[in-house]
Amino acid sequence: MIVSNDSIKLKPPYQITSKILSFISSISQKIGEINAKHLVKANPQLRKQNQIRTIHASLNIEGNTLSEEQITAILENKRIIGPEKDIKEVVNALAVYKALSQLKPYSEKDFLKAHKLLMTGLIENPGRYRNKSVGIVKGTNIEHIAPPYENISFLMSDLFKYLKDKSELALIKSCVFHYEMEFIHPFLDGNGRMGRLWQTLILMNELPLFEFLPFETLISKNQEEYYKALSTSDKQGNSTPFIEYMLGIIDYSLLELLENNSKKLNETERLEIFLETNKQEFSRKDYMKHYSEISSATASRDLKNGVQLGLIQRSGDKKTSLYRKI
Structure with missing residues (x-):
């Protein structure tokens, strides 16, 4: 977890590995190529399509059954047939993404506001940290015991202080925040959605093209690897394995964006x-x-x-x- 030193700098534990350095180099190169080719604005429908894909992927990870076509219909104010809870999850997610440009990634207040938008009508007291202890159970095994609820307030406060450290790369900070937030598990429900959403927001704040990069679709396609990276980091007591995993996902997503938009502009x-x-x-x-x-x-x-x-x-x-x- 986050530790502090004499200079009052708060930093979660992780190591910069050769794998991390290699991914950062590859990602930076691809970002430069994408910006040079103006790819993210070549298609006026790209923002809408990627928003739909991102919402579908993130909710699919949490068990939502609606298809991309049904999410598109909801976005266009059309009636659909589906489980009421699943429809509500999509309506809430669309509300969050509509407000995304107004949310500040370094604001804990905005973080809670986003959770309220995301979980209203789905849980009691959305937008508030949990007031009971929780554990994550898989099958018959307890996968993770979250920190006591009494500690959440200062743990999340420290995590947001870390986000404001300008000496840290946004790519690293976004991954560290995602992992540490999942470890703290500050809400009774919606933690996975919030971790992925906030990583996107942190990246968008530094690199606008990430608004057009639905990297959650890759996580959704192989959820086992996602949970394995979280579990490995838990066991090691640092976020290094999760950083490596997420940077690999981002790098591959950028490669897909380059390959799918390789045509020249007219x-x-x-x-x-x-x-x-x-x-x-x-x-x-x-x-x-x-x-x-x-x-x-x-x-x-x-x-x-x-x-x-x-x-x-x-x-x-x-x-x-x-x-x-x-």
Whole structure:
């Protein structure tokens, strides 16, 4: 668990292994390639699709029976037939993801707010830490005895203090938080969902592309490995095995994103992405600065196409042309 030293720095126990360093290097390389190719914004439906996949995967791990198609229907306010509890879990998860951009990953208050959104109507006192002792049982074996409920408040407070340590990489912090939160098991229910959700939020805060990375689908496909990594870390008394496991999941998810979005952007997609992320008025020079790999002739064609499609308006002569979003 978290320990403190004379400098009042709180740090959960783990070791940086060669495997961890290798994954961090590989992940950083892939993130650079994804950003350079503007892949995460190439498809306007990507955010919605990944939100559905993430919710489906995270709830599936917890036994929810609804399909991606049913979750999509709920998102589109359509009626579906299914277990009332499963539908409520999806409705709550959608509410959390809708509020995700307003939640601060380093705020314990927001953490409790997210749990309340996630578990309202499913348990008593959502958004509050448990007030009784719990253990995780698998079959006839007690897999994990969580710390006494009297200790939860200061353990979680220490964990959030650790999150604010700017000397730690977000990739590492997100994995450590996920494991330590599962170890503390602060809620009577919803701990797994909250651990995975908060890891995503920590990563999104540092690296926005993680909003588009449904790495929980990989966890869902092989849940045994997920629980094994948690169990191994428990036995070793540190989060090192879980960090290695989660970094491997993230690395593979980034590889999938690269492979599934390897096509080149066309002129319309390039301009639409530019318009999403840039100022209201711009020049061809601004456009070429954003896309340093394209020629001036390609930039001119993109902008001419945008005018014809009604995406932008042009003013001024050829040398001083300015473009505005419509």
